[in-house]
Amino acid sequence: MSKIIAVAGKGGTGKTTAAALIIRSLLRRGKTPLLAVDADPNANLADSLGIKIEESIGSVLSDFLRDRAALPPGITKQAFLEMKLHQILKEGKDIDMLAMGVPEGPGCYCAANAMLRDYFDSLSKNYPYIVVDNEAGMEHFSRKTAGRIDILIFCSNYSLKGLKTVKILSDMVDELKIAVGAKYLLVNRTPEALEQEFLDRVRDMGMPLLGYTVMDREIEESEIKAVPLMHLPGSSATVQRFEEMVGRILT
Numbered sequence: 241m242s243k244i245i246a247v248a249g250k251g252g253t254g255k256t257t258a259a260a261l262i263i264r265s266l267l268r269r270g271k272t273p274l275l276a277v278d279a280d281p282n283a284n285l286a287d288s289l290g291i292k293i294e295e296s297i298g299s300v301l302s303d304f305l306r307d308r309a310a311l312p313p314g315i316t317k318q319a320f321l322e323m324k325l326h327q328i329l330k331e332g333k334d335i336d337m338l339a340m341g342v343p344e345g346p347g348c349y350c351a352a353n354a355m356l357r358d359y360f361d362s363l364s365k366n367y368p369y370i371v372v373d374n375e376a377g378m379e380h381f382s383r384k385t386a387g388r389i390d391i392l393i394f395c396s397n398y399s400l401k402g403l404k405t406v407k408i409l410s411d412m413v414d415e416l417k418i419a420v421g422a423k424y425l426l427v428n429r430t431p432e433a434l435e436q437e438f439l440d441r442v443r444d445m446g447m448p449l450l451g452y453t454v455m456d457r458e459i460e461e462s463e464i465k466a467v468p469l470m471h472l473p474g475s476s477a478t479v480q481r482f483e484e485m486v487g488r489i490l491t
């Protein structure tokens with residue numbers, strides 16, 4: 241069965257960076273083929289991975305609703321949608337990728353979403369690891385696009401406010417009764433050493449601290465120069481932090 245690793249958190253807390261560097265570490269460990277899912281409509285996981293994505297699931301679902309009548313004869317809706325979804329799966333050497341996007345235009349997406357869940361279920365069997373970069377609003381959680389998550393990593397900035405937001409998101413996930421194997425906290429863009437008070441609040445929260453990444457000039461530069469994070473040198477301090485964190489979640 242595949243292991244689903246999902247990254248969640250408010251916008252700008254380092255989710256996409258984390259997803260990309262987790263994927264990088266999984267690839268280095270030979271955990272392939274790997275499925276990367278960009279569930280953030282402000283999609284940029286593809287850029288961080290250096291992958292070009294032309295079409296998203298959102299547009300396929302919208303087209304599907306609009307062209308319903310044009311369903312070819314002798315094919316079920318489910319089979320037709322699966323065929324369309326399969327066409328937009330971006331297949332690479334080690335990484336395949338899907339972007340969720342957002343459905344365009346009005347319509348009831350309930351049936352389409354149910355079919356999407358079935359498609360994910362069958363697709364996931366092909367991959368030992370699936371990494372999902374979630375959107376800040378967590379709509380896909382409430383639509384339960386993924387039936388279960390093995391490892392859910394909440395990103396926060398280095399602030400007590402950030403920790404409170406993580407707590408709210410984590411409670412939301414509990415209320416939705418999504419099956420989650422383990423939850424972790426990841427704090428990004430911190431100073432070299434974390435204040436004891438901050439660590440005390442983390443301990444009070446009761447969510448294990450997977451790790452933290454220090455404010456890193458190389459990451460900032462990659463972003464500004466639009467260089468995929470896959471091209472960072474292996475010696476990068478942040479790359480190494482993720483190596484260590486991935487090592488821990490895999491054990």
Ligand SMILES: Nc1ncnc2c1ncn2[C@@H]1O[C@H](COP(=O)(O)OP(=O)(O)O)[C@@H](O)[C@H]1O
Nearest residue numbers: 251252253254255256257453454455456459463
């Ligand atoms: N450890 C870090 N050091 C420096 N900049 C970082 C670090 N982690 C993330 N960033 C930068 O912070 C910004 C937000 O990160 P991003 O991963 O895009 O967040 P999100 O996906 O949660 O919106 C990006 O410009 C990214 O390059």
Ligand SMILES: [Mg+2]
Nearest residue numbers: 255256280284
């Ligand atoms: Mg992002």
